[in-house]
Structure formats: C-alpha cells, structure tokens
Amino acid sequence: MAAEDLEWERSKISNQDVNLLKRLGLMKKEDAIRFPSEESYPTPPMEYRVSFVDHLIRGLSAPIHDFLRGLLFVYGIQLHQLTPNSILHVSIFITLCECFLGVPPNWALWKRIFCLRRNGSHNATYNIGGVVICVRSDVDYFDVKFPDSVQGWRKRWLYIHEESANSVEHNIVPFDGSAKILRRRSWDAEASEEEKKSTEALMSRIHQLQNTRGKELSGVQITAYFLRIRVQPLQARKNPLWTYAGANDANRLSNDLSVKDLEKLIRRISSLNKKDPIPSSCRVEPYSSANPLPENHPTVASLPPLPEDGEVEERAIVTDDNQEAPSFVNEPVDSRKSAGNSEVSSAQSPPPAVSPKGKRKRNDVEDSGTSKAEEVDPSHQKATYDPYLESLVSSMMRKKYELSTWLPYEHPMIKELIRIGSQFIGYREYANRAEEKLAEANKRANALAQKLEQSEAARKKAELVASEAKAEADEAKAKTARVEDLQKRLEDAETALNEHKAAQADREQGILKRLKSQSRRTQNQTNQEFDLENPDNDPLLDALSYLELHGAEIREGVANASAGLSALFPYFFPKKEEPPTFLALAKSFNSSEDLGLKMRQENMKIAVESTVALVADSQQTVDWMKVGDTDQIEQSRWRSLIKAAKPNTKKILAYLGIKPASTPSSSRPEV
Known part of the structure; x- marks a missing residue:
C-alpha cells in the first residue's frame, strides 16, 4: 500500500x-x-x-x-x-x-x-x-x-x-x-x-x-x-x-x-x-x-x-526514464x-520572464481553480474516475481551436462559460456527497425507528409493572390506617423529646458561655487559658475537669506566693504590720521605692555602727575625722587595705554572725 x-x-x-x-x-x-x-x-x-x-x-x-x-x-x-x-x-x-x-x-x-x-x-x-x-x-x-x-x-x-x-x-x-x-x-x-x-x-x-x-x-x-x-x-x-x-x-x-x-x-x-x-x-x-x-x-x-490570460509555461516532469x-x-x-x-x-x-516557444494554451478546466470531481471513500481516500469530467475536458481541448476561430479565447463570454462549467463540476461533487450523506441519514433513521419500536415495547412493559406496584401500594396504605393512632402518639413523643433536647442544649450553651467568660477573666489575670480542644465524650464535663485541674494549680500557686511574701515582709518592712490580704501584701512590694537598696543600706548602717563600737571597746585612740575622709583613697589603695584587714575582720564578722567570704570585697559602701 x-x-x-x-x-x-x-x-x-x-x-x-x-x-x-x-x-x-x-x-x-x-x-x-x-x-x-x-x-x-x-x-x-x-x-x-x-x-x-x-x-x-x-x-x-x-x-x-x-x-x-x-x-x-x-x-x-x-x-x-x-x-x-x-x-x-x-x-x-x-x-x-x-x-x-x-x-x-x-x-x-x-x-x-x-x-x-x-x-x-x-x-x-x-x-x-x-x-x-x-x-x-x-x-x-x-x-x-x-x-x-x-x-x-x-x-x-x-x-x-x-x-x-x-x-x-x-x-x-x-x-x-x-x-x-x-x-x-x-x-x-x-x-x-x-x-x-x-x-x-x-x-x-x-x-x-x-x-x-x-x-x-x-x-x-x-x-x-x-x-x-x-x-x-x-x-x-x-x-x-x-x-x-x-x-x-x-x-x-x-x-x-x-x-x-x-x-x-x-x-x-x-x-x-x-x-x-x-x-x-x-x-x-x-x-x-x-x-x-x-x-x-x-x-x-x-x-x-x-x-x-489562460496561458501557462510548459513545466517539464522528470520521470524515472x-x-x-x-x-x-x-x-x-x-x-x-x-x-x-x-x-x-x-x-x-x-x-520579466520570457515565455519559451513551447508555450501552449492552458487547459481551462484543469487550472481554472476547480478540482477534479472525486468520490471520497473514508476507507480508500482516492478520487474515482469521472467519465463526465473527462469527456468535458477532452471536448473542450478538441474544440479549443474551433472556438478561437469564431470567438476570441479571451472573450468575456467564453471566460464566463468556463467559470460556470467549473462551478457546475464543483456543485456536482457536493451533490454526490449530499446524496451519500442523505443515504447515511436514512440508514440512521431506520435504525432509530427500530430502536423506537423496542423502546415502545419496553414502555408498555414498564406501565404493567407500575400498575401492579400501585395495587400493592394501595394494599399497604390500607394496612397503615390501623396504626395512625400509634403514629400520632409517636409524633407527640418525638415533639416532647425534641423540646427536652432543645432545653438541654440551651442549658449546655449557657454553661459553656459562662465557662468561656470565666476563661477570659482567668487569662487576663494569670496569662493562662483553658485547654478545651478535642474533648473525648461530653464537652461540658471535659471543660469542668480542665477548670477544676487548673483551679487547683492556681490556688496552690497563690498560697505559695502568699507564704513567700509573708516571710519576706519583716525584712523589708521591720516596723510595719503585715497586711491582712494577699492583694494588699502584693501592693506593698510594688512601691516605687527600691526595697532591696533600702535593706542593704540598713545592713551597712548596722555594720558601721558595730565596727565603731568594737573599736571603742578596744580603748584605741582613733581620729574619726580622718577615718571618715575616704574621697582621697585610690581604688588600688583601697583594695590593698581591705586585703591587709582581712585577717582582723574574721573575728568581727563572727561577732556579727556572718560567715566570711573566701575573697575580699572591693566595693565601696553604698550611699
């Protein structure tokens, strides 16, 4: 092929x-x-x-x-x-x-x-x-x-x-x-x-x-x-x-x-x-x-x-010979x-190209713009032989010279006749194809008519089955008449149950709303939020469980914080009475005054007074004016004096109830 x-x-x-x-x-x-x-x-x-x-x-x-x-x-x-x-x-x-x-x-x-x-x-x-x-x-x-x-x-x-x-x-x-x-x-x-x-x-x-x-x-x-x-x-x-x-x-x-x-x-x-x-x-x-x-x-x-003008140049074909x-x-x-x-x-x-001597008159049908008539077969797509077209072409070729003797070939009438003939050939092609399509349409129409008969028989059978089903439905409807009272009672029970469910749902929604409000208040106070995600069974019970668990933690934390603040209160406020509530106790520590610095200064005051008392008890003559003039002491000098005084400070620190550190302090007294 x-x-x-x-x-x-x-x-x-x-x-x-x-x-x-x-x-x-x-x-x-x-x-x-x-x-x-x-x-x-x-x-x-x-x-x-x-x-x-x-x-x-x-x-x-x-x-x-x-x-x-x-x-x-x-x-x-x-x-x-x-x-x-x-x-x-x-x-x-x-x-x-x-x-x-x-x-x-x-x-x-x-x-x-x-x-x-x-x-x-x-x-x-x-x-x-x-x-x-x-x-x-x-x-x-x-x-x-x-x-x-x-x-x-x-x-x-x-x-x-x-x-x-x-x-x-x-x-x-x-x-x-x-x-x-x-x-x-x-x-x-x-x-x-x-x-x-x-x-x-x-x-x-x-x-x-x-x-x-x-x-x-x-x-x-x-x-x-x-x-x-x-x-x-x-x-x-x-x-x-x-x-x-x-x-x-x-x-x-x-x-x-x-x-x-x-x-x-x-x-x-x-x-x-x-x-x-x-x-x-x-x-x-x-x-x-x-x-x-x-x-x-x-x-x-x-x-x-x-x-x-109907003339073409001879185009030689190269064959196998x-x-x-x-x-x-x-x-x-x-x-x-x-x-x-x-x-x-x-x-x-x-x-411009010059036509050779071998020029010939153009075949008007062959090159007029209309293809040869052909019958298209989908399984074998080659044009079939058309005897009408072949005879038309041959006749026109034979009569070409005769036509030119009594009418010029370029005459508008001749050209118009050639154009009409070409169009006629083309229309014959479409007519032949239309006949084929019409035959195919008739074939499909017959097939559809056969299918229509089959569907009509199926429809009648379906109507018979539907009538039988209707009879069975009427019988079932008659039987259901005896249970209408039972259906009414069942509907009343369902209505009451639905009302009870709606009331219970409203109650649960109210509880959940209160829990969410309590969660927001707790979060604002403690920066913690309840974890209510993915409850296993009942959302309400799981939320209460989480609330109880975190509530216990909160109570224990508040108690520990209160005990710690009560223990620290006498050290920072020796002359004040401990407040009766935890909120007042916490506010005492929130003052703008630096309580730590105040406590260290108080301790330093006690240490200085104790040192002067020990010197006075030793009956040594000391010029306290010179001792108090510390502005002229350099940092290196201060460190050497502290180091030399370390062996003598142990007894004083022991007297004051303080365990001496392993390294001497080089800091100046805080003011």
Missing part, C-alpha cells in the same frame, strides 16, 4: 491550538477559518483551501501572497504538500527582502538560494508534506535553527478561506488529495547569468548582514521580528513591510503578544531550548516608516511566473549559518 493511502486521518486540533490562533488574530474574521467535524479526509467548502495549524503560525494567511502563489504554480505543487519548515523558509525570505534588503521578494534571488526536494524514503513518498524547500549546498545562508521534527503537524489540518480574485486563474489550485507529487525540472531551476548579475548586490548585502561583527543577523531574529510585529509575511498585503507603521499598521492582525507567549511560540517553531535566549530585537534595524528606504532605492518586483532521478530528504532540511548588518547595496530585479 502506498504511503499516500495512509496519510489523511481525522483532524485533531486541541483547545490550546484554537486559543493560539485567536491570540495571533487569525480568526478575527468570522469565516477566515473552518475546523473539520467528523470527516477523516478533507472536503473543503467552496472557496476554502486545506492548510495546517503549523503553517498558519509560521506566517501563512489568506489571501495568499503572490510570491507563494507563484511558487506553487511554477513548482506544480499544492499547499498541503509543503512542510512547516518549508513554509517558514518562504516567510523568512519575504521578511528578509522587504525589511532588510528593501526590495519585494525577488524570484531570481530565490533561485540562487533555494531548490526543492522530495520528502520521504526510496520506498515510499509522503503526500502531506511530500515536498521540502532546501538551501542549496553551495550557498551561505542564515541559520534558521529548524526543530528536529514537528510532531503531529499532519493531524492538525483545517480549512482557510481563499478570497476569490477577479479571475479564478489567480487563485491557488483547489485541494486535490489524490494528486501525486511529480518532480519537475523547475525544482532545480537556477538563475541565469543575467539574473545572477542583477542580484549580485543583494547577495553581497546578505553576506554583510551575516558577517558584520557585533551586528550579525540570524534566521531566528528574522522569525522573531515578523512574529513580534504581528504581520503574516505570506499574506497578500496592501503595503510592503518596509512601510510598517507600528501599532497602527493596517496589515497587523492582532495586538502585541506577551513576552511569555512570544518566547513560547519561537521555541515551538525552532530548535531553541529553554536555556537558549530569545532575541528581543534584531541587531540590524529593519526598514519601516521610522527607518525609511534611502532615496533612489530600487524596489522593482520580480515574482515567479504566474498564469495569465530521465537521467535525473528523484531526490529524497527527510525534514528538517539543513539550515545555514547566521550573520550580520550594513547598508543595502543597490540591486536591480531581473526583467
């Missing part, structure tokens, strides 16, 4: 993805995005194209930019066949051209830098994301830092509204999931010598931006810039980015992202981890209304060749090193 048969499955878009699209402003218009319902294969409505969440967050938005539309046409691919990293390559290139080179996206410059490769292995190729945009191996380009893999991006598909242009030929090709990827020679198209010469100044400017020391420009900086200014590079815009006017710019889709959201988004689409810094600004100031282009700066556009074999790569593609800043050198865009 080919890889294309296994690619599409039911879309799985999370609420986080939807919220991100809202913050990015991609859902500002009501019909800008539609999310698939239950389909496992894309069936976009009219004027809608298939895209992916990971394409939109990398700069894609409808209507599609002409440069991307031209790439899809020249390379012969569809939007869903490009990988997310390829989309980011185009966004960075357009931002580089408009913001840092000051020119529209240049097709010749693109061919010098990029080429296309198929994505897959040699045994199978992908349909979704089967084409990869690569940087040429001989080109020095910015380091974009692609992630190693974009997990699950193929499952997050949706529909975007592609606004119709004046001519359907200017819209991108409608979705065709069965279209195979064919490698074309345009994938490896190189710039001509004239184009290389005209873009040499642009390449030199790119090298300057990469290699200017201290002002290097990198792919991550370019990515962060277009995400920060809230302009989608791949959207068709009224003004180029070098005219960006800040918060009031007409091309902005939303307000500035928060720093957290911006960093998270940059890390999601790049290989930066949480430790790598996110650039807050570019090292090179981009062109804008605040930094306008220099005077006489060339801004000539050079877009890929677009289909015009050609010498060039298809190339396969696996995402991500190698990115190139980053770099720096300088002034923009003047450059001229190449002249």
Whole structure:
C-alpha cells in the first residue's frame, strides 16, 4: 500500500491550538477559518483551501501572497504538500527582502538560494508534506535553527478561506488529495547569468548582514521580528513591510503578544531550548516608516511566473526514464549559518520572464481553480474516475481551436462559460456527497425507528409493572390506617423529646458561655487559658475537669506566693504590720521605692555602727575625722587595705554572725 493511502486521518486540533490562533488574530474574521467535524479526509467548502495549524503560525494567511502563489504554480505543487519548515523558509525570505534588503521578494534571488526536494524514503513518498524547500549546498545562508521534527503537524489540518480574485486563474489550485507529487525540472531551476548579475548586490548585502561583527543577523531574529510585529509575511498585503507603521499598521492582525507567549511560540517553531535566549530585537534595524528606504532605492518586483490570460509555461516532469532521478530528504532540511548588518547595496530585479516557444494554451478546466470531481471513500481516500469530467475536458481541448476561430479565447463570454462549467463540476461533487450523506441519514433513521419500536415495547412493559406496584401500594396504605393512632402518639413523643433536647442544649450553651467568660477573666489575670480542644465524650464535663485541674494549680500557686511574701515582709518592712490580704501584701512590694537598696543600706548602717563600737571597746585612740575622709583613697589603695584587714575582720564578722567570704570585697559602701 502506498504511503499516500495512509496519510489523511481525522483532524485533531486541541483547545490550546484554537486559543493560539485567536491570540495571533487569525480568526478575527468570522469565516477566515473552518475546523473539520467528523470527516477523516478533507472536503473543503467552496472557496476554502486545506492548510495546517503549523503553517498558519509560521506566517501563512489568506489571501495568499503572490510570491507563494507563484511558487506553487511554477513548482506544480499544492499547499498541503509543503512542510512547516518549508513554509517558514518562504516567510523568512519575504521578511528578509522587504525589511532588510528593501526590495519585494525577488524570484531570481530565490533561485540562487533555494531548490526543492522530495520528502520521504526510496520506498515510499509522503503526500502531506511530500515536498521540502532546501538551501542549496553551495550557498551561505542564515541559520534558521529548524526543530528536529514537528510532531503531529499532519493531524492538525483545517480549512482557510481563499478570497476569490477577479479571475479564478489567480487563485491557488483547489485541494486535490489524490494528486501525486511529480518532480519537475523547475525544482532545480537556477538563475541565469543575467539574473545572477542583477542580484549580485543583494547577495553581497546578505553576506554583510551575516558577517558584520557585533551586528550579525540570524534566521531566528528574522522569525522573531515578523512574529513580534504581528504581520503574516505570506499574506497578500496592501503595503510592503518596509512601510510598517507600528501599532497602527493596517496589515497587523492582532495586538502585541506577551513576552511569555512570544518566547513560547519561537521555541515551538525552532530548535531553541529553554536555556537558549530569545532575541528581543534584531541587531540590524529593519526598514519601516521610522527607518525609511534611502532615496533612489530600487524596489522593482520580480515574482515567479504566474498564469495569465489562460496561458501557462510548459513545466517539464522528470520521470524515472530521465537521467535525473528523484531526490529524497527527510525534514528538517539543513539550515545555514547566521550573520550580520550594513547598508543595502543597490540591486536591480531581473526583467520579466520570457515565455519559451513551447508555450501552449492552458487547459481551462484543469487550472481554472476547480478540482477534479472525486468520490471520497473514508476507507480508500482516492478520487474515482469521472467519465463526465473527462469527456468535458477532452471536448473542450478538441474544440479549443474551433472556438478561437469564431470567438476570441479571451472573450468575456467564453471566460464566463468556463467559470460556470467549473462551478457546475464543483456543485456536482457536493451533490454526490449530499446524496451519500442523505443515504447515511436514512440508514440512521431506520435504525432509530427500530430502536423506537423496542423502546415502545419496553414502555408498555414498564406501565404493567407500575400498575401492579400501585395495587400493592394501595394494599399497604390500607394496612397503615390501623396504626395512625400509634403514629400520632409517636409524633407527640418525638415533639416532647425534641423540646427536652432543645432545653438541654440551651442549658449546655449557657454553661459553656459562662465557662468561656470565666476563661477570659482567668487569662487576663494569670496569662493562662483553658485547654478545651478535642474533648473525648461530653464537652461540658471535659471543660469542668480542665477548670477544676487548673483551679487547683492556681490556688496552690497563690498560697505559695502568699507564704513567700509573708516571710519576706519583716525584712523589708521591720516596723510595719503585715497586711491582712494577699492583694494588699502584693501592693506593698510594688512601691516605687527600691526595697532591696533600702535593706542593704540598713545592713551597712548596722555594720558601721558595730565596727565603731568594737573599736571603742578596744580603748584605741582613733581620729574619726580622718577615718571618715575616704574621697582621697585610690581604688588600688583601697583594695590593698581591705586585703591587709582581712585577717582582723574574721573575728568581727563572727561577732556579727556572718560567715566570711573566701575573697575580699572591693566595693565601696553604698550611699
């Protein structure tokens, strides 16, 4: 089984993805995005194209930019066949051209830098994301830092509204999931010598931006810039980015992202981890209304060749018979090193591409903007052969020359007929799908009718069971009539019991209230609080127990304090009578007078008087005037005298009833 048969499955878009699209402003218009319902294969409505969440967050938005539309046409691919990293390559290139080179996206410059490769292995190729945009191996380009893999991006598909242009030929090709990827020679198209010469100044400017020391420009900086200014590079815009006017710019889709959201988004689409810094600004100031282009700066556009007036350029397909074999790569593609800043050198865009002689008239049905009619089978998602469409195309091809002989091919009537025919084919697709859905709805209706019959039978059975239950209930009600008096007496007893319980509860609440009041008074007096937490059985009894326990402790403490104060009272108040109450006793010790100092001074007075008395008893002649003059005694002299007097003081201290200390006192008498 080919890889294309296994690619599409039911879309799985999370609420986080939807919220991100809202913050990015991609859902500002009501019909800008539609999310698939239950389909496992894309069936976009009219004027809608298939895209992916990971394409939109990398700069894609409808209507599609002409440069991307031209790439899809020249390379012969569809939007869903490009990988997310390829989309980011185009966004960075357009931002580089408009913001840092000051020119529209240049097709010749693109061919010098990029080429296309198929994505897959040699045994199978992908349909979704089967084409990869690569940087040429001989080109020095910015380091974009692609992630190693974009997990699950193929499952997050949706529909975007592609606004119709004046001519359907200017819209991108409608979705065709069965279209195979064919490698074309345009994938490896190189710039001509004239184009290389005209873009040499642009390449030199790119090298300057990469290699200017201290002002290097990198792919991550370019990515962060277009995400920060809230302009989608791949959207068709009224003004180029070098005219960006800040918060009031007409091309902005939303307000500035928060720093957290911006960093998270940059890390999601790049290989930066949480430790790598996110650039807050570019090292090179981009062109804008605040930094306008220099005077006489060339801004000539050079877009890929677009289909015009029904004519397309022959796009050769490289088959297995050609010498060039298809190339396969696996995402991500190698990115190139980053770099720096300088002034923009003047450059001229190449002249418009000249169609070769091998031009042919365009198949109006094939490229008119309407996909081939297809029947979608969920189990096998390939378009079936439509003989009507094939005959219509063949007939139009056969009659093309005949039509041109009597009506010009560009005649408005012919174009209108082609447009109506294309729409008719599209409507046939929807009609066929509607018939399938109608058949499925009839099938479901039959199943529901069968279930309705089953539920009706179940209802009748339930009604029979309910009638039997009602009869049994009536019998039970008759039996209960005999016990009505007993029920009344029981209700009276319950009422009395409830009243008794209420009275008892009121009594308990009153007791608890009194206990809490007593607890607050005790706490204010003793700085202690009753512990009434987690009583085992009865809260009232437990509270009384705690109160009794702490009350005993309080009484014992008060008694001890009273006894101690009574013992100390005679020493401090020898001439006073002990107060009769504990409160008065405690107040005696709370006076402002220092009782300890008073007691020591009293003791010193007794000691001095006793010493003088002992000297007088020894009948020694002492000049007490000199003894009393102690102001002239130095501290060292005083200590030596005390030390010499120590042997003679023992007898005096013994007489006074004081046990002498082991060391002499060096303090002066307290006054």
